[in-house]
Amino acid sequence: MVEMTGIVDVAARAGVSVATVSRALRGLPGVSDATREQIRQIAAELGYVASPSAAALPTGRTGAVAVVSPVATTGWYFNAVCEGAQEVLAANGFDVLRYDLSEVETNRRRVFDTQLLRKRVDALLLTSLPLTPEEVEALHAMNRPVMVVGPIVSGLPSVRIDDVEVGRMATEHLVGLGHREIAFAGGDPDDQLGFPVSPDRRIGYAEVLREVGVEPDPALTVPAKFTVEAGVAAFAELWARDVRPTALFAASDEVAMGAMHEARRHGVRIPEDLSVVGVDDHDMSWLFGLTTVAQDVRAEGRIAAGTLLEALRSGIAGETTVTTVPTELIVRSSTRPAGQSAS
Structure with a gap:
């Protein structure tokens, strides 16, 4: 790039x-x-x-845009979205204020205190944050441009990827290599925000398995938040269940990396014994030789920020369009045909 x-x-x-x-x-x-x-x-x-849009922005602005994430700012995905957005916003003279909702009740009330936000920011960029109808109404009442990166939220414009298709792409790759005992690691049973990514990717996974006559086995599905540590725990849980899949589809590259580490600790060879696919094309995924469904996360942030700037320039919030960014399967060394012996 x-x-x-x-x-x-x-x-x-x-x-x-x-x-x-x-x-x-x-x-x-x-x-x-x-x-x-x-x-x-x-x-x-x-x-x-x-940018000509910067010079055309009306005066009387705060010069700041809020970027709101559902988790603390340590997550790679959320940092990458913010980096992309900040690249565009800084080039146009805007500061970025980051908010996270990791302490759900307290922080969510603070972020959606529209009187407070109206004084602090000119626009809001929400990253992978499902909203209640009341919250959407409150955002509209702010009379500030809003953009969502991630889920489709009724009444708001968004930039996203097709997560069901992501699940299909990853699973089709594994099925095409002859794998049928394919585990899925993703989803958070304690999720209080209705985070849609893992469930949608699991839908794609299940669709492809059923298309080849395989009913998804609940024993091969384990929960995992979007962290390396969760990937470690996910593989440990599969091992404790005494199931031995030939392939694993992880809902993110971080989960995949953790699972690969734990698998090797148990003597499982990647990819000879276990093929692994992740999602994102994380900055470190090449180092793990990780096959992944890549999305250009920073581009999503740039697109969202550019849309907000255009709305600020024109004074019109804009249509509630949904921009779907393409994804791409990148095959590396973490996958191989099922049953293929080491060379």
């Missing part, structure tokens, strides 16, 4: 703040002629062009 030069790069080269670069390139006061000319020369050298 081609790296994009941003306003942060120009600011670093010039030795000034992002705000100064933004003012200089937009022709606003408060910047000396010498500094303005220096910034323009550096921007030209780096190939940076200020």
Whole structure:
């Protein structure tokens, strides 16, 4: 992927703040002629062009956008979405305020306190967060642009991937290699937010198995949050159940990585004894040789941020469109045909 030069790069080269670069390139006061000319020369050298939408934004804004996640900010997926969004927002002179709902009751009330948010942010970007009808109504009442990355929320625009299709792609790959005893690791029994990703990916998994005459075995399905530690626990649970699948579909690459580590600790060879497929194309997935259904998470963040900026520029919230970003199967060394002996 081609790296994009941003306003942060120009600011670093010039030795000034992002705000100064933004003012200089937009022709606003408060910047000396010498500094303005220096910034323009550096921007030209780096190939940076200020977005026309930034200059057209109405005044009286807070200059901040809220990014709301359902978990603490340690999750790779949520950080990657935020990175993509921040790349676009920072280039247009906006700050990002991050909120998480890991303490569900307290934080959810705080985030959806629309009077408080209206004073703090110009727009909201919600990452993989299902909403109640009351919360959607409260967001509309804020009269601020809102964008969802992840689930489809009635009445709000969103950027997403087809998680049922993701489940199908992963399972079709394994079935195509001759596997029929395929485990699934994903889902959180303590989920209080109705997180839809794992259930949808499991639907795709089950559909493909049934299409080849295999009824999904509950003993081969184990819960796992989207962490490496959960992947370790998921494989340990399969081992404790005394089931020995020939393949595993993990709902995320982090789960897959943890499962692979624990499998090897039990003497299970990857992929000779167990083929593993994950989802995301995590930054470290290549290091594990992990076959994965890739999504461009940072692009999803950029698309969402760009949509919010356009709504701010135009003063129109925009249509409740759903943008589905394509996914791609990337085959690495963690999968192989069932029953194939080591070479």
